[in-house]
Amino acid sequence: MTASAMSNRFYFGDDDSSASSDDNLPYPKPLTRASFLTPNFEPTTFLSTLRNRHQTLEDLRAELRTRSQDLNKELLDLVNENYQDFLSLGSSLKGGDEKVEEVRLGLLGFRREVEGLRGKVDRRRKEVEELVEERKRIRDSVQVGRRILEIERRIAVLEGRLMLASTGTRKVEANEEEIDESDSEESDEEAESNAIGIPRLRRHMEQYMYIKVSMKRTGPEHPFLVKQEERVLRLKQTVLLDLNSALKQAVAGGEDMKADLLKLLGIYKCMGEESEAIQVLKESKR
Structure with a gap:
């Protein structure tokens, strides 16, 4: 490992013991998805938790870039999947025109019944008004x-x-x-x-x-x-x-x-x- 790479690593402890051998440094674990799902995620707070992570800045950038690309790919796959479902919605509704027509005819029949009842109610209301007026006259x-x-x-x-x-x-x-x-x-x-x-x-x-x-x-x-x-x-x-x-x-x-x-x-x-x-x-x- 080069000297410049060693100088960009994150680690804390005794400098002499750290510089004695690169083989003693732990291999950094991959960043977990849960680390980015915390409420009110703050990048500076997240980076402050990586102080004991033995990894160069360039490697960290590469890993974060990879993570971002993976997320973009997942998002694109999710959009494509839903888009395919949306496109297949028309074919899944094939033959629904008959049901819609049945519902429309049912509503028309219900509307005619309501109008008929309304006409009867209006006629009865007029009859009652006439009877009330006749009662007043009498x-x-x-x-x-x-x-x-x-x-x-x-x-x-x-x-x-x-x-x-x-x-x-x-x-x-x-x-x-x-x-x-x-x-x-x-x-x-x-x-x-x-x-x-x-x-x-x-x-x-x-x-x-x-x-x-x-x-x-x-x-x-x-x-x-x-x-x-x-x-x-x-x-x-x-x-x-x-x-x-x-x-x-x-x-x-x-x-x-x-x-x-x-x-x-x-x-x-x-x-x-x-x-x-x-x-x-x-x-x-x-």
Whole structure:
């Protein structure tokens, strides 16, 4: 072994004993693959582990170069092997068109079934919506019918209390219990109103206003309510006639009936007939 080769060797220990004989140096073992597979591999760290390796730098470079070539060859063989498998993929799938066609036909059939079910669901949804709307219309019609019946009953009751000649049999069909109960209350309250009957007049006004508000809420354009306008107008005129008579009586009573006069004016105001009250007061002062 040459002197230059000896100077490039890695070894540690006594120089005299090392230089005495080249035959005493151990033969370097081949580099293992595991040495390069450590996590976070660092070349400098790897070379520092070779300090006791008796090998020249040139031999180490040659061995590393050989190792690199072997790895490149393995990588190339691996790529070629997978590439051959990729190229053979087409031939391995030969005859798969029929299966793909079967799957495609199956999906088309499934799609048609889904569309058919969707159409049925849409039709059923529309039917349900129509039924719900019809139910709402029927419920609204029932409510309107109940309100109309209540309005007609109230008109008949008020006609009976006002003793209108046109009531005929309606007075008999009215709610007798309600009339009797109201009359009993009326007799007790009238005793405190100087016989003018202010509670009775107020009650007539309230019933008339209830009829007007109910007709407005139900819809005055309803054919049945249109036919009742004449009866309602007669009720209004009769209530105002009674109020006018009571107001004239209160004015004639002077200071003793001032409280009743104010109550009567309040009834006019609730009816929205203040102008009627003013007209009666003007006529009473003449």
